[in-house]
Amino acid sequence: MKISFFGAAGEVTGSQHLIETDRLRVLLDCGLFQGHRAESRRKNEVFHCHPKDLSGVILSHAHTDHCGNLPGLYKAGYRGPIFCTPATAHVAEIMMSDSAHIQQEDAKYLRRKLGPGHPPVEPLYDDDDVAGIVSNFETIPYGEWHELSNDFRLRFADAGHILGSAISEMEIREKGTWRRVVFTGDLGRRGLPLLRDPQQVEGCDVLITESTYGHRVHPPADDIKQHLKRILKRAAENESRVVIPAFSLGRTQTLVYFLNQLFNSRELPDIPIFVDSPLSREITSVYREHGNVMDHEFQKELRSDRDPFSFANLRYIGSQQESMALNHRKGAFVVIAASGMCEAGRVVHHLRHAISNPKNIIVMIGFQAQHTLGRKLVDKWRTVKIFDRQIELNADVESLQGLSAHADTHDFKWWFDGLAKDRGVGKAFVVHGEPESAKALSEMLHDYSDEPAVVPKLGESFDV
Ligand SMILES: [Zn+2]
Numbered sequence: 001m002k003i004s005f006f007g008a009a010g011e012v013t014g015s016q017h018l019i020e021t022d023r024l025r026v027l028l029d030c031g032l033f034q035g036h037r038a039e040s041r042r043k044n045e046v047f048h049c050h051p052k053d054l055s056g057v058i059l060s061h062a063h064t065d066h067c068g069n070l071p072g073l074y075k076a077g078y079r080g081p082i083f084c085t086p087a088t089a090h091v092a093e094i095m096m097s098d099s100a101h102i103q104q105e106d107a108k109y110l111r112r113k114l115g116p117g118h119p120p121v122e123p124l125y126d127d128d129d130v131a132g133i134v135s136n137f138e139t140i141p142y143g144e145w146h147e148l149s150n151d152f153r154l155r156f157a158d159a160g161h162i163l164g165s166a167i168s169e170m171e172i173r174e175k176g177t178w179r180r181v182v183f184t185g186d187l188g189r190r191g192l193p194l195l196r197d198p199q200q201v202e203g204c205d206v207l208i209t210e211s212t213y214g215h216r217v218h219p220p221a222d223d224i225k226q227h228l229k230r231i232l233k234r235a236a237e238n239e240s241r242v243v244i245p246a247f248s249l250g251r252t253q254t255l256v257y258f259l260n261q262l263f264n265s266r267e268l269p270d271i272p273i274f275v276d277s278p279l280s281r282e283i284t285s286v287y288r289e290h291g292n293v294m295d296h297e298f299q300k301e302l303r304s305d306r307d308p309f310s311f312a313n314l315r316y317i318g319s320q321q322e323s324m325a326l327n328h329r330k331g332a333f334v335v336i337a338a339s340g341m342c343e344a345g346r347v348v349h350h351l352r353h354a355i356s357n358p359k360n361i362i363v364m365i366g367f368q369a370q371h372t373l374g375r376k377l378v379d380k381w382r383t384v385k386i387f388d389r390q391i392e393l394n395a396d397v398e399s400l401q402g403l404s405a406h407a408d409t410h411d412f413k414w415w416f417d418g419l420a421k422d423r424g425v426g427k428a429f430v431v432h433g434e435p436e437s438a439k440a441l442s443e444m445l446h447d448y449s450d451e452p453a454v455v456p457k458l459g460e461s462f463d464v
Pocket residue numbers: 061063066161186
């Protein structure tokens with residue numbers, strides 16, 4: 001068997017790994033590389049996995065860096081099945097459509113900017129490619145074995161990372177011998193709201209594990225609700241505008257769920273709350289439909305509250321006019337909008353209208369990459385540039401940590417303990433992490449695997 005790493009190798013975007021046997025070629029994930037425009041474009045356009053010759057694709061979850069280049073794969077000629085959980089199929093379709101929309105808008109903008117003399121800029125893929133790939137999705141519920149062929153079976157375990165996320169357990173026969181390969185996808189954390197804890201699975205001959213936070217310990221998620229309550233109370237007293245930049249998938253639903261709990265326990269101050277993102281609204285309705293795969297606490301909540309993503313003070317905003325009307329709204333209110341790192345989306349407009357007033361509060365959640373507007377806000381720069389204008393940052397900036405959806409050092413150790421309980425790990429590959437965290441995790445794996453763990457480089461292949 002041969003395994004090749006065509007993405008998320010020594011970095012965190014563009015997840016794509018290929019398993020080849022004498023009979024089959026199966027791709028794990030087909031994510032979008034994200035980063036600088038020209039470099040990402042080059043990486044996203046070229047497929048090293050020979051799309052037309054693939055036997056199947058296994059999709060771990062619906063984050064864009066895992067599913068976002070599936071339409072590109074369709075455009076390059078792939079017409080076979082994509083296996084994932086039902087919730088992932090649902091969310092991935094929304095995420096890929098959103099991505100196609102961004103690609104098309106981007107191409108239009110570049111065409112205008114470069115002018116008529118320049119060769120036309122085409123989007124990476126379009127809505128037709130999304131529709132094409134979606135028609136080939138085949139869903140498999142958690143816990144059920146599915147035969148891709150006589151020599152390849154697959155079962156999904158809950159990864160506890162986002163709605164629908166899965167750990168892939170694969171049993172592959174080559175030259176008469178069955179071997180077990182486990183791919184973590186993105187591994188979640190224990191104790192996160194809404195989601196079930198990641199499931200421990202039996203050991204394997206080959207492990208492919210993510211390592212995003214292999215070198216870190218996260219603060220607990222429990223304090224966030226109380227912190228939010230204090231911020232909202234202060235906002236009500238001072239008539240503040242509160243802006244919360246949040247990713248549409250995962251983060252927004254968790255926030256709304258917390259606020260709903262505060263509302264139910266009558267701890268929420270009486271101020272209006274707006275979720276200003278059509279994408280968040282759409283994804284939230286998918287969360288409602290897949291309540292059966294949420295955690296025990298959510299199931300309990302459902303008995304007394306039919307919709308934990310809605311309460312009297314909350315409104316989901318769709319139209320741009322309604323969004324713009326918030327800019328002139330008086331009195332205290334909260335607006336939750338994407339994108340999470342403030343690089344694009346409606347939140348940028350809300351920040352522009354909020355940050356110069358010292359009464360207002362900006363609530364930043366989780367990791368902010370270097371050079372993003374979000375990072376500058378967390379670092380409390382005196383002025384920041386928004387839409388080509390320098391604006392003074394006078395608003396209060398509060399940072400909430402503890403909502404990361406990725407396993408930390410303790411979670412990995414706990415999960416590897418489960419893996420090693422009855423049988424160990426033969427060989428391990430560490431992907432999806434910056435060099436420092438990948439190294440930390442490969443060192444941790446010394447205690448679990450027969451051979452030293454490998455941190456593959458982009459494009460490297462291994463016979464296993
Ligand atoms: Zn993810």
